[in-house]
Amino acid sequence: MFFWISFFGFLTFQKTNALKRLLNLRNEKIEKVLVVKLRAIGDVLLSTPVIKNLRHNFPNAKIDFLTEPPSKEIIEGNPFVDELIIFERENNNPKKFLNLRKRKYNLVIDLFCNPRSALITFITGAKFRVGYAFRGRSYAYNIKLKPRLEVHHNVEFNLDALRAIGLEIVDKKIYIPLSDESEKFAEKFWRENNLNEKIVVALNPSGTWETKRWGLDKFAQLGDKISEKFNAKILILWGNKNELEDAKKISSMMKTKPILPPKTNLKQLASILKRCSFMISNDSGPMHIATAVETPTLGIYGPTNPYAQGPYGEKHLWIRKEDLECIACNLTECPIGNKCMRELSVDAVFDAFVKLVEKNKN
Missing domain, CATH: 3.40.50.2000 (Glycogen Phosphorylase B;)
Structure with a gap:
C-alpha cells in the first residue's frame, strides 16, 4: 500500500x-x-x-x-x-x-x-x-x-x-431495483407451484459465518409448525451448492414437504421474496433483500447485533437469546459451541413469528 x-x-x-x-x-x-x-x-x-x-x-x-x-x-x-x-x-x-x-x-x-x-x-x-x-x-x-x-x-x-456535510435526508428506505426478467421469472415460479393467493413463508438457513446459522433441524421443525398453524406453503432458500444440500436436508426432515426454488441471481431472488407473505432468516444478505422489497421479515440473531444490522423498517422483527452475557460477540468461531443459536428454541422463534404476523395484519 x-x-x-x-x-x-x-x-x-x-x-x-x-x-x-x-x-x-x-x-x-x-x-x-x-x-x-x-x-x-x-x-x-x-x-x-x-x-x-x-x-x-x-x-x-x-x-x-x-x-x-x-x-x-x-x-x-x-x-x-x-x-x-x-x-x-x-x-x-x-x-x-x-x-x-x-x-x-x-x-x-x-x-x-x-x-x-x-x-x-x-x-x-x-x-x-x-x-x-x-x-x-x-x-x-x-x-x-x-x-x-x-x-x-x-x-x-x-x-x-x-x-456531517449538511445534506438533507428525505428517505431512509433500502432499495434493490428489480428487472422485467426477474419479475417474469418469479411469476412463472409462482404459477408453476400454484402459489397464487397462498400464504408463502420463506426460510433462509444460510449465513456467511457458521456462528450465524440456526440449526437445520430447527428450521425443519419451524417450517412444520408454520405450515400446520397457518396452512402456509414453505420455501427453503439457497444460493451455493452447500446451501442447496442444507435445503435438501431441511426438506427431508419436514413432515410437510417444502418447495425449493431453482438457482437464482439476486434480482430473481428479490422478485421471489417480494411475492412471499413472510421471511424468516439468519442474519444474511437475503434477509436484507427481503426487507428491501418490503416483505415482513423475522431475523434470527446471535453473534451479530440486530440494533446495528437487524432487518430495517417498521414491518420487521428480530429475535435472539437475550440471557447470554456473550450475545452479539461478533465472533466467526465460537469457543462455547455456538450457544446463542443452540439454545434459541423453535418455540421462541415460532412465537416471534406469530408476533410478526400480528404486526402486519391489514
Whole structure:
C-alpha cells in the first residue's frame, strides 16, 4: 500500500483542518460524486439510502458507485446511479486507480473505510473526501467523521456521512431495483407451484459465518409448525451448492414437504421474496433483500447485533437469546459451541413469528 502511495508521488498529503471542511456542501458546486462501498450484499444494500439522498441534494450531479462483484446486482439498474464501477481485488492495476483520478470527482464518500477503500478515496484527489478515520486511515479524508458513541443501525451510520456535510435526508428506505426478467421469472415460479393467493413463508438457513446459522433441524421443525398453524406453503432458500444440500436436508426432515426454488441471481431472488407473505432468516444478505422489497421479515440473531444490522423498517422483527452475557460477540468461531443459536428454541422463534404476523395484519 505504501509503495503505491510513493509510486503516485504527485498524490501529496494535505494537512487540512477537518473542522473547516464541515460545511454545508449543498452550497458547493458539486458536479461529480463517487460513493465507495465494498464487500458483501447486505453491506451494500444498507448503503442504498445514501444514493437516493445524494440525488435529492445534487439533482444534476453525476453520481457513481464503486463496489465489488458480489454486490453488482444490488446497484445495477438503480435510477439514482449514473455509473457502476466494479472493483476487483485480483486486478489491483495502478492504471485503474489513476483512471479514477482522471474522472475529477468533487466529492467522494467512503462508506466502508477499510485500508483499500481509504486508498481508493485518497487517490481520486477529490476536493471533498469523506470517511470515518479508523486505524490510521485519516490520511485519506479531509472530512473526518466520528461514529456515534451509542449503537445505531448501519443505515443511520451510512446516512451520518451525509448529515456531517449538511445534506438533507428525505428517505431512509433500502432499495434493490428489480428487472422485467426477474419479475417474469418469479411469476412463472409462482404459477408453476400454484402459489397464487397462498400464504408463502420463506426460510433462509444460510449465513456467511457458521456462528450465524440456526440449526437445520430447527428450521425443519419451524417450517412444520408454520405450515400446520397457518396452512402456509414453505420455501427453503439457497444460493451455493452447500446451501442447496442444507435445503435438501431441511426438506427431508419436514413432515410437510417444502418447495425449493431453482438457482437464482439476486434480482430473481428479490422478485421471489417480494411475492412471499413472510421471511424468516439468519442474519444474511437475503434477509436484507427481503426487507428491501418490503416483505415482513423475522431475523434470527446471535453473534451479530440486530440494533446495528437487524432487518430495517417498521414491518420487521428480530429475535435472539437475550440471557447470554456473550450475545452479539461478533465472533466467526465460537469457543462455547455456538450457544446463542443452540439454545434459541423453535418455540421462541415460532412465537416471534406469530408476533410478526400480528404486526402486519391489514
